[in-house]
């Protein structure tokens with residue numbers, strides 16, 4: 151008799167999710183699905199709006215990574231106002247945007263690692279739920295918690311200085327940026343009192359990577375074997391193969407490391423990527439056209455970026471990258487929990503990038519804007535904290551948006567998250583007729599590794615509850631657990 | 635030299651030239667009476683009622699009332715401020731005002747008044763009217779969702795011959811302020827900017843300017859609306 155399990159809500163994830171598990175007649179997991187059941191419709195309601203509103207309007211998709219939407223939209227509009235396809239801005243325009251972006255990656259990754267993920271590591275995934283949260287970390291591991299809060303704050307300060315405010319700023323405009331950093335702003339970010347200066351932030355980032363490596367040593371079995379499955383990986387990389395989170399060409403590698411998307415221009419993304427709609431989820435399933443719907447799916451985000459990039463162009467992060475790569479003998483890393491390791495290396499890289507940019511004189515002076523011959527279509531792609539983010543706009547001759555297509559990071563990770571949940575369900579649920587607490591936790595942890603922002607992905611508001619339903623082969627609900 | 639008159643606003647002894655409208659006379663004495671449809675240099679209309687005050691116990695609009703000797707005026711009272719707040723709220727719900735994505739945010743008088751009078755959760759039902767974004771003119775976009783029908787543009791934006799760029803159309807809830815297509819074809823960039831500036835909200839937008847002004851430098855970023863008058867005592 152087959153059965154189906156549903157899990158919702160998923161806690162410590164941004165947004166909503168629901169998991170159903172179907173068991174077959176033998177009581178083994180036949181099928182698992184992560185359903186995304188919200189809908190927001192930004193792509194529709196931006197139609198008719200003046201194009202220059204997009205960076206400010208569309209960032210309202212999200213309160214966690216609005217900067218990514220703000221910048222991806224601005225990049226798409228750079229193309230429309232004739233400011234080139236990512237490399238045509240003034241030095242100040244480009245560097246201020248990059249600073250904003252690395253500040254965002256830094257704060258979002260810090261939030262995820264310290265606030266959302268570290269409780270699982272400090273207390274174990276089977277730890278007491280009353281303790282297994284950031285408050286529990288603060289009570290038992292104060293230094294770690296303080297570090298998390300202050301690192302996030304530093305990233306937020308960078309955003310406020312470049313975008314005008316910490317959340318939902320207005321800095322990036324089509325063709326550039328609307329402000330410089332004042333010298334006082336720059337100096338306080340470079341040399342502020344501990345811990346609010348970039349050197350302390352870099353030190354802490356190094357410590358955070360070390361903390362994870364130490365944790366990894368003690369928990370190899372869990373970190374190396376939890377939700378491991380072969381996947382392709384996609385991201386942008388700089389033209390020379392370096393990690394670049396703000397601009398580059400699209401590259402994908404398969405689980406063996408063979409290039410399957412060869413550094414193509416982001417403006418042509420539709421030639422290579424398509425999205426499949428499945429009836430049971432509002433979140434689409436993107437895939438590489440050449441490899442088809444069932445084989446063309448890929449992972450994005452920190453794990454993917456460290457799999458696609460040839461090197462990281464800052465010294466401390468590069469050192470960590472080499473160690474990380476050596477762990478898999480240079481092959482792509484397909485271990486979901488290594489996402490945390492990759493994310494921490496990116497935290498370090500972002501910290502180094504922030505320092506490099508803050509030291510650059512173009513940040514405090516120089517031309518802000520450039521514009522050229524207008525056209526009616528633009529695509530902006532960047533690496534958001536959670537992975538590759540596509541914004542595509544088309545306008546009419548009256549400057550109104552007539553088409554918008556957004557593929558957000560979490561949507562790109564739709565299939566991998568389903569794979570991860572399936573992996574965990576098989577491990578914990580085969581032969582079970584009851585949803586256990588460790589099973590609930592494991593599903594949560596597997597989804598959380600992707601740091602999904604489901605409100606973005608479905609363009610929906612909301613908290614992320616976790617609900618698991620277990621169905622038998624006759625589609626009868628035999629167990630159900632929900633928690634918020 | 636014109637005659638001076640003495641009057642009292644909320645207990646404060648004031649003096650000004652005779653014949654000034656009360657809003658102006660109060661301003662000269664460092665007293666802020668909020669306005670919205672009123673605009674310096676234009677003939678007052680008294681249509682928005684934000685400037686409602688009590689003169690010798692009678693409710694009236696300060697923008698259309700000439701100051702007279704011996705007047706006793708109530709302005710900054712709980713009762714009047716509540717009426718003002720209600721008017722602001724009604725203006726918000728009768729249009730589609732989405733401040734987070736409006737480029738006039740920070741420079742918008744309606745938004746500034748809402749902050750000043752502490753508009754919090756909506757009390758009145760949203761009308762969600764269906765309005766259009768008319769982007770068919772070369773220099774400006776007329777965003778009808780945000781028009782509060784104050785007529786400042788109609789009264790203030792004219793060419794050298796006094797011909798108006800904007801006109802009123804329809805009545806009641808269908809009322810619209812629409813640009814004159816012929817006049818629009820000849821509108822200069824300076825005139826377009828003037829129109830955007832005279833509009834208290836984000837209903838007249840010069841193309842492709844957007845958020846060029848960073849947060850922190852906008853008109854109401856640093857101090858609430860009216861504080862310039864109050865600080866100028």
Ligand code: SF4
Pocket residue numbers: 780781782783784785786787788811832833834835837838
């Ligand atoms: S467009 Fe602006 S100035 Fe003209 S009536 Fe509407 S709100 Fe008033």
